[in-house]
Amino acid sequence: MSEEKKNSPINVSELDSKFKYEVSEQPGGENLTLCFSCGICTAGCPVTEVEGEYNPRKLIRMILLGMKEEVLSSNLIWLCSLCYTCYARCPQNVKFTDIMGVLRDMAVREKYVDSSFVKNIDEIDRLSQQIRHQMVRAIFPQKKENKSIDQKELVKMALKNLDKE
Ligand code: SF4
Numbered sequence: 001m002s003e004e005k006k007n008s009p010i011n012v013s014e015l016d017s018k019f020k021y022e023v024s025e026q027p028g029g030e031n032l033t034l035c036f037s038c039g040i041c042t043a044g045c046p047v048t049e050v051e052g053e054y055n056p057r058k059l060i061r062m063i064l065l066g067m068k069e070e071v072l073s074s075n076l077i078w079l080c081s082l083c084y085t086c087y088a089r090c091p092q093n094v095k096f097t098d099i100m101g102v103l104r105d106m107a108v109r110e111k112y113v114d115s116s117f118v119k120n121i122d123e124i125d126r127l128s129q130q131i132r133h134q135m136v137r138a139i140f141p142q143k144k145e146n147k148s149i150d151q152k153e154l155v156k157m158a159l160k161n162l163d164k165e
């Protein structure tokens with residue numbers, strides 16, 4: 001979302017009242033309208049922790065309001081790590097992770113992004129899983145010791161091990 005868009009008031013004439021139906025008609029989007037805006041998803045989201053602009057509850061409100069252009073052109077929909085924490089904790093079974101999949105598919109289909117961009121995102125996801133895997137492996141020897149761990153050192157070790165693969 002651009003800085004100007006983010007701070008500008010909502011223009012009612014630009015809203016697309018069909019957007020929420022388009023999303024909820026797709027497999028994975030069926031429970032969109034069950035959201036009662038409690039914010040539990042946002043409170044537990046690991047991406048929100050590092051990127052304050054990223055807010056699942058707000059994204060759902062934007063879909064329900066019909067802010068199609070803003071949502072599908074936003075960089076924010078590509079930040080989700082698809083960890084399913086919000087999915088597991090939502091009291092309304094909204095299945096936000098699946099909604100994110102619907103939004104990404106729509107963004108590609110409607111040419112808000114190029115398919116090569118999606119390929120890059122997939123590669124980043126794969127690489128971040130490999131880094132996590134190496135970091136966890138690196139702390140195995142310390143399982144029984146009560147040592148504090150330098151996370152930055154772990155990242156360096158993980159990257160070094162990835163280079164050797
Ligand atoms: S946890 Fe579920 S009901 Fe609550 S805001 Fe998030 S999606 Fe909506």
Ligand code: SF4
Nearest residue numbers: 045080081083084086
């Ligand atoms: S699936 Fe996405 S939105 Fe949900 S908690 Fe994980 S990162 Fe956040």
